[in-house]
Amino acid sequence: MILLQAEKTSFRRGERKVVDAASLTLRAGRVMGLIGPNGAGKSTFLRMLAGLLRPQTGHIRLAGRDISEITAHQRARQLAFIPQEGQKPPPMPLRALVALGRLPHGQTGERAASHPAVHDALTATGLLDLCDRPASHLSGGERARMNLARALATATPVILADEPIAALDPAHALSMMHLLRVLAAQGKGIIVVLHDLVLAARFCDELVLMDNGAVVRHGPPEEVLRDDLMRSVYGVTVRRIENAVIPWSLDR
Template identity: 40%
Template structure:
């Protein structure tokens, strides 16, 4: 399923009179993973919510293909893009399968609804939670809940995936599984945008990286151009070391630390 591009044009947002995003322009393209990287509070989650059409910018716009995202009716928009937020809270005792089924709601009364049982099963298997299908969602661990939320987004069957720290609560193995899954979706033509704090994972899996600082973009481009010690140090206001893995050549990114005493 090939997705349209998402194009932010001079997006500006203020919250409580304080500028949160100012002059942000970038493009997320089908067939790639775009990683949003930066310090806490720099505007990453706000930008993701604007790209998703959850929040209207105070000025500027976001286009999905040739349409303005803010003008697309919510249910129609939900058939084009899925959003995974940092919060996985569900207060009611839905089972895992029932939570994943919520991803099919935008397709009710549409011809595509006929395939919902198969799509739900595929999403459960893809996120390795099919053995949890009958468990109450509130009883799961944080990492398990995160994978259920991703499965719900996959069940939505959209060509655009927007994810806010989808691996934050995951162990190493499930982090790799989720990032590989998103890579496969991008290779199949999806447009994938994710907020990520693990810089080495961003360097390994992203096609392009947007470095954000103080509500703006410091740099946007391929990993080799953006994930440098100089640019990352400016992004985080902390010195960073970037080295090549001796066997794979992948970038390993760590903070500079004082020498042990």
């Protein structure tokens, strides 16, 4: 089942085309990795897919409807967006921040905090023991997991995550990617922006490789993480260990 679709979407900032006729189709049960060098347009494309930026050309459809025709409240019940780590969170309990994920369902306060989806989200992200700690006292990695927990608490069919493992140590990065795979197995559709090509190859069903705002290649990892594409897009040569693709040296 198609959950989210972009058709030849573009976005400009001044004279610069940040996203250039980019298309993709996200189906239920899939983890899609959005990869590419810094400045490739990945985060802007993801924000367009989330309905936070309106494409200047092309269309985005969420559950078959043009996303521009869906209210923010309706969209929040269908799609959860996890931005890159931003400002330090306020000094309120972690559970209360995660419970904000229930707002699209009209649940606030203790009703939201006691909802089973909040408990399940805290458990899945390994944060249940920290649920009473002020969120402002969390480490960067703990805040990254908190943001995922809040998205899980909303219980949306689509999750879009912008570099969710950037602040995580290897163990927690593996744990988060494994959790995204479990969520996909439960029927969710997930798009995650990644820079770690090893984890992208291991955990993603398909990859979208972007460069200069355009989609260069979209397909299974073995078709996207090719030596020639790694040289032309990233400017690196790679080595391979089993199915892992490891950037090895600059190709300059």
